[in-house]
Amino acid sequence: MRGYILRRVGQNILTYFFFLTMVYVMIDAQPGDYSNIYLGDPRLTPDQREILRARLGLDKPVTERYVLWLKSFAQGDFGVSFSNYPRQVIDVIIERAPRTLVLFLTATVVAFYMGFLSGKVLAWRRGGFTEYATTIGGVSLYTVFTPWFGLMMIWFFAYTLGWFPIGKFIDPIVWQDSPLSAVELFQRMLVTGMMATLALFAWLLVVQRLETSRRRVASWAGVAVVLAGILAYWLPSGVGKYAADILWHLILPITTLALISFAGTMLLTRNSMLETLREDYIMAARAKGLTEKSIRDKHAARNAMLPVVTSFVFSLAFALDGGVITETIFSWPGMGLTLLRAAVSEDIPMAIGALVFTGALALTAHLVADILYAFLDPRIRYA
């Protein structure tokens, strides 16, 4: 197992290196260079332009510039963002990356869970109107024009019903006399969330060792304890109001992104379940007289999960793309929106920084999913 993980990490670092090279080729292949921005300025003499080029390192040969670029990348130096002048690109990334991470991770987990559950039920109740309705619905969710879907969600839930805010990260009126900045508070929320997840995961491992009959009660008790712990920390802290505001702004984007990525998982789970249901061990389970629910959940669904996880790993990139679009529609100030704004305003250092970050996120998510998959299916571990 350790060998497998080490090898995968090594492969990923190599892949990331190729990705960086690709990005560099992209930057370098663009027509002209930074010094061209000032070409229209009559005060810029050719000498000054040469000095500018030399200071930006543009007079060096390509290979040298490439090495230079990699070096400054390793030091976390992406230059200064034009549209957030004079902030460093890396500063902007550190500020906004957690928001994207939360959106992406929550939506992906929710999408996978919901997709798996509904796909399972769908395969079990095969045929007739339900099947066509859900297949059509699933396909339309899968291929819907994402910006439009986001807009419709905003229009319906935020504009017409008024349940949720119309976008953005915080409500400035609520935050007028807040003691903390939104960034600091969000970091605290993030730490809480991570600790809660870890606690739940640890408890889940403990629960696995209990008797079957006690598991359900024990797991719900664990969830209740963790929730009580979160409330006990946030309620007396005095900033709970602001945290709730951020959460309230989070719900709609997460729902939208989850709905977009959920359909793929649902359709695939259904197909995979249908194949599994034909296996002999399902027949054996039926012959033993097990309940329908037990056959479905314990015998069929667990085996049907493997191909779903495989394709889920590949759909991570799709979810990241969806994230960029969702963030833009909801004006959620994460990396996706930053990337798009930078691209539209030709803030090249920021756009490249955001792209490099997105690539890192994609590769890391891929790596984590791969390692989880190896835990799930011992057969492929040393492949």
Added chain:
Amino acid sequence: MAQSTRIGGVPRVDRAEVLALPVWRIRLNLMWRGLRANAALFAENPIGLVGLGIILFFALMALAHPILMSTVWDKGTYDPVLGIDLAIPLHPASPSATHLLGTDPLGRDILSQLMWSARSEFALGIVAALVTVVIATTVGAVSAYYGGLLDTVFMRLADLIIMTPFVTILIVLSSLFDVKLIELALVVGIVSGFGAAAIIIKSQAMTIKVRTYIEAARVAGGSNAHIIMRHIVPNLLPLSFLYMMFTVTSAIFSEAVLSFFGLLNIRMSWGLMIHTTEYTGYLLDIGKWWLIFPASLSITLLCAAFYLVGRALDEIVNPRLRRR
């Protein structure tokens, strides 16, 4: 019995007669027979037929536009980019007899824009799909046949492409370069050709490579190029065709997203129609539904249609998925 004399629509002939036919006739007959069998399978699948119906609908729209422009529609009023209806004082105007889907904030006819854009969406989709098929089939066949370093390089490249968020890259790319429709089609085609399609087609080629007829061709003295072109590639084409459909979906989707963000250098498209709605401030004005619904629905429907046809073809190519 009519069945025994006609198999797949081709009259049964005896062996001697078959051998007397020129080779191309035999090939044509075989192809025709295969097509008919597959068409019958396809027709069993209502979802695939729905997809095909939607595609035909949009194809008709695209074909009807030039005809309408030269007969019924006046050029000055109905041009999708430059037209304006001066008879109506306020734009956007709601649907009426002269403008079936109303006009946009700049006074242009929505239906005309919609029909004109359908043509460029098809052109985009077809170019991207053809590029994908050529690349994916070549890469798949070559890396399965030769293996070794070539295979490793192509497969690692495919892994990289699968992992990268494509629309994100396109957004950055379009800020660095001037991207028009044809460049977009090529980029989408190349990326999907070297990506997932190459892996799937390669794994199919691996199973073909070990069949006995490949061995026979080699024993008969066929060169590598001959074996790849005449024996492996034809067997890969059904699968490549399937990937064409998925590429069309992703090409149309990326075009729509990019032009919605205003990043594409393009005269008119469905995405651009929504972009116009956005920057004129009508985006959340659902009362003026004709500004956003026709274009968004067209994108969604056409993407879904190609995807559905792809799924139906998938059931033909992978008999495993068929309903038993």
